Amino acid sequence: MSQARAVRSSGGVATMNAIVAPKYGSSAVLRTEVMDRPEPGPGEVLVRVRAAAVCSGDVHLLTGKPYLIRLMGFGVRRPRYRVIGHDLAGDVVAVGPDVHAFRIGDEVYGAVVSGAFAEYVRVPVDTLARKPAELTFEQAAAVPDSGMTALQGLRDVGQLRAGRSVLINGASGGVGTFAIQIAKALGAQVTAVCSTRHAEAVRALGADHVIDYTTADFTAQSGRYDVLLDLVGNRSLADCRRILTPNGVFVSSAGAPGGNWLGPVSWIGKVVLADIFATQTLRPLLMRPRAADLDYLTDLAARGLLQPLIERRYPLADAAAAVAHVADGHAQGKTVILV
Incomplete structure (x- = not known):
């Protein structure tokens, strides 16, 4: 898949590339699909993803283990959220109703329940913050979770x-x-x-x-x-x-x-x-994503007190390899996907 931003038109509908899990399993089940680009709803913005990071939660939701996860609303027989990925950094390209904290063009980073391994993703504003100027997109994507x-x-x-x-x-x-x-x-x-x-x-x-x-x-x-x-x-x-x-x-x-x-x-x-x-x-410890905590981490980065350690970088087309590396359990620091 080309690493250039791909926004196509299918019957007048903008589309995008995304990494999809059609069923539970290892990273081998992941595949690239072209799908409709989402639109932001109330309290959301649409972010063009520049980078995403793999976390252990992505592995759990991909495998559906422990099985209790499936009973918690993530899908019993197959994943409820087909596009995986929690952490991202990018720029705002559309703003939903009642959103005043962000504007088109803002560089941001944050977390979503799922959907970050794609060219575009809807993000609730209460789990989003402005990207630290001191960090690149790939560094910022490594921070949230x-x-x-x-x-x-x-x-x-x-x-x-x-x-x-x-x-x-x-x-x-x-x-x-x-x-x-x-x-x-x-x-x-x-x-x-x-x-x-x-x-x-x-x-x-x-x-x-x-x-x-x-x-x-x-x-x-x-x-x-x-x-x-x-x-x-x-x-x-x-x-x-x-x-x-x-x-x-x-x-x-x-x-x-x-x-x-x-x-x-x-x-x-x-x-x-x-x-x-x-x-x-x-x-x-049960972490809860909060914009205020992202702002705290942004301040640390601005003062030179926080620098993400990134061990490996993969293109979006190789997201399965990135997930497999993290699932192995011996990754140093963070593993990042470049979109």
Whole structure:
């Protein structure tokens, strides 16, 4: 597929290229289709997508696992939203009724429930913000899901602030690379857990200390942390609590494997139940997209405190390969699709 913007006319209707999942499955089911270009509704704008980023949520919605996802309105037998993709950056080309915050030509970035892997997408204005001038479109597209997850986990749930310490388990992934920078911007001491391959990258992002999980057990360290942001879910609650201060906060944005049906739900239940009896605070993290949080991240980028780490870039026609790379589970930073 040509990488030039493709707006065709079929019977007078503008069309576009989009990456479609006609059924649940691996990245192999994805295909490129030409479809009608959407029109923005009330409270929405139409964005010409310049770049999109792959996140773990895209993989879950593509596979339909855990199966509980299908019962939550995403389609029981096949995906309700055929065009996949959450995160995007681009420019506004049309404005829906009652929208006053954005105008045609504005460069923006944000999140949608689905539809970002396409040349155009409708975006609600309450999950959209103006693109930071300091970031390219591909850098901005990398921010929304992972950046807001890291921000809400550290600032809101973990109550991290200056002078406190945080350990980030899974520091080299999409959320982890943002978490390092946000924690440093909040004035915290950061310990990053990752493999040997990613150690230099997380140091370059600002981590004060790095624990290589291939040679050391981070739960066996003598240090104690005010916040533990767990992005992997590979250790027990008892192990994690052992390295927290007496009033520390455990923030879980990943669950121990819970099978194809419930996935992390059983783990979330364990965290909530354990919190009732613990002196420490144990909380699951469920990120909610908010324009105000995007504005916060925009400010960090403007001050040079936030720089997305992008490992790989793919053209829209190779979106399946981009999704497969993220689904493999060992991607460093973010994977971006150029539209």
